[in-house]
Amino acid sequence: MxxxxxxxxxxxxxxxxxxxxxxxxxxxxxxxxxxxxxxxxxxxxxxxxxxxxxxxxxxxxxxxxxxxxxTGFVPQEFVGSFPYSVLDVVLMGRARHIAVFQTPRKRDVEKAMAALSATGMADYASRNIEALSGGERQLVLIARALAGENxxxxxxxxxxxxxxxxxxxxxxxxxxxxxxxxxxxxxxxxxxxxxxxxxxxxxxxxxxxxxxxxxxxxxMTEAYLEALYGIPILSARLGSGEREETAFVPLFRQRDRKGERR
The missing domain is CATH 3.40.50.300 (P-loop containing nucleotide triphosphate hydrolases)
Structure with missing residues (x-):
């Protein structure tokens, strides 16, 4: 690579x-x-x-x-002042390709729809962005970044x-x-x-x-992650068959049956 x-x-x-x-x-x-x-x-x-x-x-x-x-930037959430459609939100990603005072062209709409297809959200194009779940909105924001051809x-x-x-x-x-x-x-x-x-x-x-x-x-080692987060971190190889991966487990403080931390 x-x-x-x-x-x-x-x-x-x-x-x-x-x-x-x-x-x-x-x-x-x-x-x-x-x-x-x-x-x-x-x-x-x-x-x-x-x-x-x-x-x-x-x-x-x-x-x-x-x-x-x-570069396409995807924030944690979309904050809008109007009830934008999903397609409108994705077209915002075409801003650098659209001249000032110009409306989106056929090519811009095609690029936006292609980005929605890539994220599996093409069927939601006419939906209100506010009506979507958190996961769906995240996919729309990724589509917006893709539409910009970044x-x-x-x-x-x-x-x-x-x-x-x-x-x-x-x-x-x-x-x-x-x-x-x-x-x-x-x-x-x-x-x-x-x-x-x-x-x-x-x-x-x-x-x-x-x-x-x-x-x-x-x-990604136990020592580095413990230094990063300030709590013990354990790693383990988990899986079955041909699929086995490393997983990290934080050791949070626990309560015993008397309600005391240990």
Whole structure:
């Protein structure tokens, strides 16, 4: 995969809002076509800020972001002021292809419908976005990013509010898009098991601006994850037959029958 073209490169990138407290410092890594990168870190560590820097929505305090292709950004949820249809929401992803004061053309609608088909949401095109479930809306937001014909896809906790089945739907879709469309995909998550399921590389945003970046199998270890989250984490090989995968289990404090923590 290292032979695939670099779609986005960051060099010595740092971010601070006040010049004293840093979300991250001196980050260096490449995003390649067909590669999925997962970003893990505790709340407030700067995961969403880093996505905004990668998307070009926020200028880093220092360092350089080099983007070779268009970038699609998928937020955690869609917030609209009007009861938009699903198709209208996806057409918003065509904004950079539509001139000012110009209405969407036939080609724009075709691209939007193709993106909905890719996410399995074509039959929902005329539905009100507010009438959809959380999982369905997440697929629509991914379709919106795809409609923009972007080579890089950035997703902020795309499966955080979804049930297990819809988590699988979204993660499987990301894997398919990386393999079939050769997109460079980055997503943030609090779930280590999401990273080991689909990511080729992982960025761990450890306390005190420390970071670790590398291949998933090298970075996703019990020691690193315990340092990341501040609680014991165990790994296990689970599965049956030909399918066996690594899973991570956090050791939460439990209550005994007297209601005391142990």
């Amino acid at each position: 290292d032979s695939d073209p670099v779609m986005l490169r960051i060099e010595a990138v740092s971010q601070s809002y006040d010049g004293e407290h840093w979300q991250f410092r001196d980050l260096d890594f490449d995003l390649r076509a067909g590669e999925i990168t997962a970003i893990l870190g505790p709340n407030g560590r700067g995961k969403s800020t880093l996505l905004r820097v990668l998307a070009g929505l926020l200028k880093p305090t220092s360092g350089r972001v080099e983007l070779n292709q268009g 080579a890089v896809l950035l997703l902020d906790e795309p499966a955080s509010a979804l049930d297990l089945k819809n988590q699988d739907v979204v993660l499987s879709l990301l894997s398919e898009l990386a393999d079939r469309e050769k997109l460079a995909i980055v997503f943030t998550t609090h779930q280590p098991n999401h990273a080991v399921a689909v990511a080729d590389k992982v960025l761990l945003m450890l306390p005190q601006t420390r970071t670790v970046f590398g291949a998933t199998e090298e970075v």
